[in-house]
Amino acid sequence: MNxxxxxxxxxxxxxxxxxxxxxxxxGGDLEIKARNLEVTDKAEVxxxxxxxxxxxxxxxxxQELEPCxxxxxxxxxxxxxxxxxxxxxxxxxxxxxISIFAGGILQNIISDVISGRxx
Numbered sequence: 771m772n773x774x775x776x777x778x779x780x781x782x783x784x785x786x787x788x789x790x791x792x793x794x795x796x797g798g799d800l801e802i803k804a805r806n807l808e809v810t811d812k813a814e815v816x817x818x819x820x821x822x823x824x825x826x827x828x829x830x831x832x833q834e835l836e837p838c839x840x841x842x843x844x845x846x847x848x849x850x851x852x853x854x855x856x857x858x859x860x861x862x863x864x865x866x867x868i869s870i871f872a873g874g875i876l877q878n879i880i881s882d883v884i885s886g887r888x889x
Contacts, residue, residue, distance in 0.1 A: 777804040782813040791818040802881050807869035815865045816880065824864075825852035827879045834875075841871050848876070 775789065782788050789802075809815050828849050835842040844867045851860040867876055 774801045775803070777802075777807050779806045780804075781808045781810075782815055783808075783810045785812050787814045787817070789816050790814050802868075802877055803873075804868045804877075807865065809862070809865045809869075814861070816868075817861055823883050824879055825849065825860075827882070828852070828876065831875045831879065841874050844870065845874075845876060 777788070780788070807815070828845055832842065832845055832849060835845065844863075848860060848863045848867060851863050864876065864880070867874070868880070871877075
């Protein structure tokens with residue numbers, strides 16, 4: 771099964787929840803793209819996700835990125851929030867990151883975790 775989620779120019783606000791509690795387990799492909807995503811107030815995007823695996827893979831991905839790039843800087847802030855076990859801040863930083871880096875490495879990590887393609 772192939773699943774494609776595209777969020778472009780989406781504003782999530784108030785108490786809205788987008789892609790929360792999603793558990794997809796299949797051998798198919800999952801692609802999540804977000805561009806111009808704005809999350810404000812108490813809104814949630816990609817919450818209730820298994821963050822331990824995302825954190826582990828994000829730490830590993832940092833080793834492959836050039837330290838002087840904006841994506842490295844953003845991803846390292848996400849890892850730092852995750853290591854401090856601040857889930858709320860971790861998820862906010864992920865939401866901000868994927869809205870900026872539409873084709874970045876974190877989208878691939880999240881897609882793999884949600885779809886069960888954890889290595």
